[in-house]
Amino acid sequence: MDKMIRPIFTLELNYKIVPGLVTIGKYDGTHPCLTAATTADKVLIHSPHRRSSNVTGRVVWSESNREIATLSVNQALSALVAGKFLPNEDKDILFIGTPTHVLAYHVHDNRDVFYKECTDGVKAMAIGHFGESKNPLVFIGGNSSVHGLNYEGEEVFWTAVGDIVTSIALVDYYKNGVNELIVSSEDYTIRVYKGDKVINENVETEVVTGLASLPESRFAYSVSNGTVGVYEQEVRLWRVKSKNFAISMHYYDLLGQGSAQLITGWSNGKIDCRSIKTGEVLFKDSLKHSIAGIVDADYRSIGKTDVICLTVEGEVRGYTTTKCLGENGSASEQETVRDLLSQKQQLLLELKQYENNTRYNEESGKGQEDMGVIPASTRLQIGIATNDESPKPHVEIFISTNNDTIIRAIVIFAEGIFKGETNIVHPPRTKLGSNLSVPLLLPKDIPIDIHIKAFVGYPNSIQYHVFELTRQLPRFSMYSLKEGKDKHNDSYVEFKINERLQRICIWINQNFLLPTDIEYDCGAYLEIYLKCLRDNSDLVLYFDASGKTNFYTSNLSLAADLIQSLATFCKVESLESKAHFPEDEKRLTTLMEVLSEIQDSRLRLGTDIADKLGQIRNLVVRAEDSRINALEEMCKYYDELNIINKELINGYNIRLSNYTEGRESMKSINSIIQKASRLRVGPNAANMIGHCRTAIKNNNIEMLIKVIQNGEP
Amino acid sequence: MELELFRVDYNIVGITSKSCLKLLPYTKIGEQQKVVVADNEGILQVFAVKKEDIQLQFKTLPGHKITSVQLSGEPGTMSDKIFISSENEVRGFTKKGKLFLSFDSNMTEPITSMYVLGNDLFLCGKHTYNHYKDCKDIGSYLCGDCIVDVIALHINKTHRLVALIACEGRMIRALEHARVTLSMEVESSPTVLHIYEDNDTKLVIFGTVDGRIGLLDIEKTQSFNKWIIQDNRFSSAISCIDSYKMVQNEHQNIIVGRQDGNIEVYSINLGDNETSALLHTTNCNESVTSLCCGIVGEANYDEILVATYTGRIFGLTTQTVERNITTDSKNYYFTTESAQKIVKLKNEVEELQMRVGKEREKYQASTHSYMEEMSAIPLLSIRDSMVQSKQDASYVLTLEVPTAIDNVLLQSNVPVDLLDVEKNSAVVSFSEAEPHNGNFLLATYRCQVNTNRLELKIRTIEGQYGTLQAYVTPIIQPKCCQVRQFEIKPLSMHFRVHSIEKKRPYNLLAIKGLFSLAEIHSWVFQCIPEVPEKPQFVDTTTTLFFQSTFLGTHLECNFQKGEAKFASDNISTISIIREFLTKETTKKKIKIDISIVVNDDSINHILKLIDPKLQSHAKLSKEVLLLDALHELGVNDTETVQALSTKYQVLLEKEKELRAEFSNQPAYLDRLYGIITDLYIDYYKFKGVSVKSRIPKLLTILDNYDYKNLLLFFRPDFEMLD
Structure with missing residues (x-):
């Protein structure tokens, strides 16, 4: 019979919860309290073990439910995390992130540990030990950077990320007792940091929405297209895709197997428990509403933790380790029988297919076109090339059969390059032929696996043979060779790489989609002229026999991608380069100026508000005073009040746009820094980021540009 | 659930059709019964289950697809003779497997359904009904509708023999001596008939395509x-x-198998007005083709024996499986019998794997040889259906394959919307539509593992007609895919009814020309769903009634050779028919005269019909807006909620339902607007005015909806009476 694990407790909070903003903390050091953000932007703390109700201050206890307290921060909530943070104290600290600030709040003592402005916003947070630090740090991911703060609120870590941070996790990546930082951002990337150094980058097919650390140097990730997967260091163990989205992931030994399983909460209210190693579903249950978060804690005070699921409607369910399923597995005898029977059925069916085929060939001579009988020697030929002649240059996949059969349709499965996961070519009946070409536009420079399914038969068939092909498109597919030699672009990056030019040729042939392989015979240098199919811009690769290498392109991120790819290919540990990108430098200068202007005006606006508030107070008193004494005066005061109110609203809008502009410029600056750092490899890259941070702090534009050019001030 | 049943898998056979499974009668109460099952490969087999093992009694050689299995016997003896029908032949076997009858019916169509009662044999093809007594033809009947099932019984009082046929055109006909004596109209197309015998009463019940079970009163x-x-x-x-009697009770239970794999047990009491109560439900993820109740797996334990489309035979038994769980460790352990069974199965699978491996190699080799060999994959048998779902005015498309589906590619040359189905876990991906290439919809469904069955929901737009194609690729090697085509008719949102209100204001369309009855019938058939495939020859004029699922407007069609009349209270419907007929007749170069009478009052009537829908939808969206606002206030505590006015309190209470309703019909308003816009354009088109330029104004009126304003916009010269 079906394996059943029934919840051991359920309760209703009667609050609506924001998905993802759920945590649990032992604010008194022993009793866990489920903490979540409500849709009304309040922090809800559920303390079923509360004895005394003498805690006052910011926290407001609900009158209807004695176990629930709420905390208002008067700002939108964007992240929530709790954990041990202060040295020599076992009480958990609650961190509340808002779009502009982070509050470290000591719930038990009702005091702020610190309240710090985060101009970059707070999008994700994580607490834990990192690198050398003795005390836990809190990591705050913003719109384009990650900060690490210690218990005094000092910034001890900073790095630029390049896009909005979506999730942060701390994982012992090398199983050496030291945590590494894993950051996912909206540019589909998961980056692993050891200290300041990026040690690994994985590009996914969509925005990575969540990360969860797992034991044994593994971590789980979820993607906005419904994928969930697990990495063990650089290796992806598995991934699955469904039509719903994973909201929360957590590890817990639900089945009593001695090692934990991955528990995932989905947007349709499903929770499933999967094997971390294989992704096989071992148990699933379904709640009525979307999951808001999954945590584990000893919620029943029995000395053992339970896994707790919270839905957006405030329903809480607790599950605990259930042993009754036994060690030998899983399936009951009826299930085994059922599985075997379906295997048998499948095999019998396949056998029947072959038998029929043989019979058909023996009695050949019946032309049954509609059944989709095709010559056995039918093959599918595939050619992939760049096409820069069409008005919209693209990569072209040309597929043809080797006889008079036709291709009815082609389905290409690939992730990240289409609107969905497939691209379908289904020509109208009149245009059917034995060949088809499919244009592909690749938005990013990443290697892509494409799975092609072609339906081959005759025009009147009702059944077709399906040919399946898999190809990998090289990373820089969207670049084609260019005729003639133009003047070099004035933006370039220059570095030295000690590698034979023959090897460089191999790298080029592997990573570009060129009509013929490039070969190096002899000569002092190798020069390749290319054109980008996306924007028709030029790219020149120049390799000198002495090792001096120049990439001429106006696209900073392309230069960075090329260097990273080449460095990986040549296994270079450390690489320093000189960059010259006048456009980006100019942009950087303007952005920095904008930023400092904004900072100035922010101060000015701040004083203005204080001023207006004073006036308002004054007017309200006067107006109310005249209500009693001189009624005719009242209107006048309220009119004035109205004017000031409007001014305040105007001021608010100005500040808002100011803030947005500031955030955008900060993001652009960080993105340039991040790309520039990728022009270097190894410690040089980390150093460069450090220097940039100093330059920004000192508002030293010259130094910043110098760092970007040379990698050091 | 009041009834707990446990699934036990017995066997697999080939693909099965409906009524392919029977249980031989027992000689002693409580004794295990033998299973009779026939499949599409033409194999009839009888087996018994002894200690979880299958003991085959006999098995015939493969042949033509077996469409029906019935049990019967001489009156007064046990019904243990097995009758099977395939093509247009009926064969009879004894329970030992001896062939005692081979009878060629000489019917023009292959037999689709059969019933045997004593010496009477009833055979039905798609459109013919034949009655044989002692294998002698004693009567036949030709039906315009498609016949789906047949049964026969002796009426209690008169002892007359009555045969009943279920026809797709929402009709169940009773025949005596091959003459129709009764035509019973039902609301929905019947799919299956059953005689319910309970305490000496015999009643006829039937199932329908929309999942209902009805009772007929014949006497x-x-x-x-x-x-x-x-x-x-x-x-x-x-x-x-x-x-x-699954549950010991006064009355017999009804056990129902559904196409989506649901098996349900109901307790009913026909004397009472009270409806049925659901006792048990299981889903087996494959469509159920046939089920029988009796004692199979273990003596004295009642069970439901089920056959699915893919040929799985399993039982739902009242015997608990808990005997397999030792009380102390709570672990499952395999009983020796089942362990043996598993080992045996494993060996079989291994052997098959070897054979398949060899064949695979052979096939691979053939693709590399230069001989002129062909690669022929037998046609997959795919079961599909596209049924109208009246509740939300959409179509439910189901596809089922005997093996797991890898993916399904959907292509349509008309705009249709794909709606999300909760049951369907496949990952859908839309590809860019290319209207210039006739691809208005291109989508793939990538199925999760072990999905044999895919259910999709499609919303069509009336007036836009064409074909929807589904390319189904199962996971089996060598890979192939099959196309299934589904017609989307111009008036896709209409269904047949038996009568319409005569009082409504109708618009009339009349055509006259040199066309035959067959021609006009085929045009109507292509234009409206649920029209019988063949014209009824009995009457000179055929009259059909239809109703629209979305608005509830009516349509009456009257046609005969050279003349056709259509009446509808919706001008748009008339306009669609006119366009379609003009197109078809021009294609055939037939000259027709069209005359149209527009009834201006039908505009008021339609707008009145739409009015409550618009009102309630407007109210709903307003309430959802209010709910959002209420949540801004952060009212969650009961005490604060009580401070609100009753209206808001009620609103908060009903929140879940309101939101569900709201999210269930996202494009509802757009659809209504579309209908009104079409109506406006069509109304003025018949008046010879093009009003395209005034549509934006219509939309602004709709956004600030008021019945009177809208009516005035439609009919500026109309004077309101009040």
Whole structure:
């Protein structure tokens, strides 16, 4: 019979919860309290073990439910995390992130540990030990950077990320007792940091929405297209895709197997428990509403933790380790029988297919076109090339059969390059032929696996043979060779790489989609002229026999991608380069100026508000005073009040746009820094980021540009 | 659930059709019964289950697809003779496997359904009904509708022999001596008939495509009596019914198998007005083709034996499986019998794997040889259906393959919307539509593992007609895919009814020309769903009535050779028919005269019909807005909620339902607007005015909806009476 694990407790909070903003903390050091953000932007703390109700201050206890307290921060909530943070104290600290600030709040003592402005916003947070630090740090991911703060609120870590941070996790990546930082951002990337150094980058097919650390140097990730997967260091163990989205992931030994399983909460209210190693579903249950978060804690005070699921409607369910399923597995005898029977059925069916085929060939001579009988020697030929002649240059996949059969349709499965996961070519009946070409536009420079399914038969068939092909498109597919030699672009990056030019040729042939392989015979240098199919811009690769290498392109991120790819290919540990990108430098200068202007005006606006508030107070008193004494005066005061109110609203809008502009410029600056750092490899890259941070702090534009050019001030 | 049943898998056979499974009668109460099953490969087999092992009694050689299995016997003896029908032949076997009858019916069509009662044999093809007594033809009947099932019984009072045929055109006909004596109209197309015998009463019940079960009263009122199992939401079609005492009770239970794999047990009490109560439900993820109740796996334990489309034979037994769990460790352990069974199965699978491996190599080799060999994959058998779901005015498309589906590619040359189905876990991906290439919809469904069955929901737009194609690729090697085509008719949102209100203001369309009855019938058939495939020859004029699922407007069609009349209270419907007929007749170069009478009052009537829908939708969206606002206030505590006015309190209470309703019909308003816009354009088109330029104004009026304003916009010269 079906394996059943029934919840051991359920309760209703009667609050609506924001998905993802759920945590649990032992604010008194022993009793866990489920903490979540409500849709009304309040922090809800559920303390079923509360004895005394003498805690006052910011926290407001609900009158209807004695176990629930709420905390208002008067700002939108964007992240929530709790954990041990202060040295020599076992009480958990609650961190509340808002779009502009982070509050470290000591719930038990009702005091702020610190309240710090985060101009970059707070999008994700994580607490834990990192690198050398003795005390836990809190990591705050913003719109384009990650900060690490210690218990005094000092910034001890900073790095630029390049896009909005979506999730942060701390994982012992090398199983050496030291945590590494894993950051996912909206540019589909998961980056692993050891200290300041990026040690690994994985590009996914969509925005990575969540990360969860797992034991044994593994971590789980979820993607906005419904994928969930697990990495063990650089290796992806598995991934699955469904039509719903994973909201929360957590590890817990639900089945009593001695090692934990991955528990995932989905947007349709499903929770499933999967094997971390294989992704096989071992148990699933379904709640009525979307999951808001999954945590584990000893919620029943029995000395053992339970896994707790919270839905957006405030329903809480607790599950605990259930042993009754036994060690030998899983399936009951009826299930085994059922599985075997379906295997048998499948095999019998396949056998029947072959038998029929043989019979058909023996009695050949019946032309049954509609059944989709095709010559056995039918093959599918595939050619992939760049096409820069069409008005919209693209990569072209040309597929043809080797006889008079036709291709009815082609389905290409690939992730990240289409609107969905497939691209379908289904020509109208009149245009059917034995060949088809499919244009592909690749938005990013990443290697892509494409799975092609072609339906081959005759025009009147009702059944077709399906040919399946898999190809990998090289990373820089969207670049084609260019005729003639133009003047070099004035933006370039220059570095030295000690590698034979023959090897460089191999790298080029592997990573570009060129009509013929490039070969190096002899000569002092190798020069390749290319054109980008996306924007028709030029790219020149120049390799000198002495090792001096120049990439001429106006696209900073392309230069960075090329260097990273080449460095990986040549296994270079450390690489320093000189960059010259006048456009980006100019942009950087303007952005920095904008930023400092904004900072100035922010101060000015701040004083203005204080001023207006004073006036308002004054007017309200006067107006109310005249209500009693001189009624005719009242209107006048309220009119004035109205004017000031409007001014305040105007001021608010100005500040808002100011803030947005500031955030955008900060993001652009960080993105340039991040790309520039990728022009270097190894410690040089980390150093460069450090220097940039100093330059920004000192508002030293010259130094910043110098760092970007040379990698050091 | 009041009844707990446990699934036990017995065997697999080939693909099965409906009524392919029977249980041989027992000689002693409580004794295990033998299973009779026939499949599409033409194999009839009888087996018994002894200690979890299958003991085959006999098995015939493969042949033509077997369409029906019936048991019968001489009156007064046990019904242990097995009759099978395939093509247009009927064969009879004894329970030992001896062939005692081979009878060629000489019917023009292959037999689709059969019933045997004593010496009487009833055979039905798609359109013919034949009655044989002692293998002598004693009568036949030709039916315009498609016949789906046949049964026969002796009426209690008169002892007359009456045969009943279920026809797709929402009709159940009773025949005596091959003459129709009764035509019983039902609301929905019947799929299966069953005789419910309980305490000496014999009643006829039937299942429908929309998942209901109804009762017929043949003796007294001679018409449809009532629905006994009825769900308000759309549920899957009934594919088989059985009655049995699963629970010790006064009355027999009804056991129902559905196309979506649901097996349900109901307790009913026909004397009472009270409807049925659901006792048990299981889903097996494959469509159920046939089920029988009896004792199979273990003596004295009742069970439901089920056959699915893919050929799985399993039982749902009242015997608990808990005997396999030792009390102390709570672990499952394999009983020796089942362990043996598993080992045996494993060996079989291994052997098959070897054979398949060899064949695979051979096939691979053939693709590399230069001989002129062909690669022929036999046609997959795919079971599909596209059924109208009246509740939300959409179509439910189901595809089922005997093996797991890898992916399904959907292509349509007309705009249709794909709606999300909760049951369907496949990952859908839309590819860019290319209207210039005739691809208005291109989508793939990538199925999760072990999905044999895919259910999709499609919303069509009336007036836009064409073909929807599904390319189904199962996971089996060598890979192939099959196309299934589904016609989307111009008036896709209409269904047939038996009568319409005569009082409504109707617009008329009349055509005259040199066309035959067959031609006009085929045009109507292509234009409107649920039209019988063949014209009825009995009457000179055929009259059909239809109703629209979305608005409830009516349509009446009257046609004969050289003349056709259509009447509808919706001008748009008339306009669609006119366009379609003009196109078809021009194609055939037939000259026709068209005359149209527009009834201006029908505009008021339609707008009145739409009015409550618009009002309630506007109210709903307003309430949802209010709810959002209420949540801004952060009212969650009961005490704060009580401070609100009752209106808001009620609103908060009903929140879940309101939101569900709201999210269930995202494009509802757009659809209504579309209908009104079409109506406006069509109305003025008949007046010879093009009003394209005034559509934006119509939309602004709709956004600030008011019945009177809208009516005035439609009919500026119309004077309101009040």
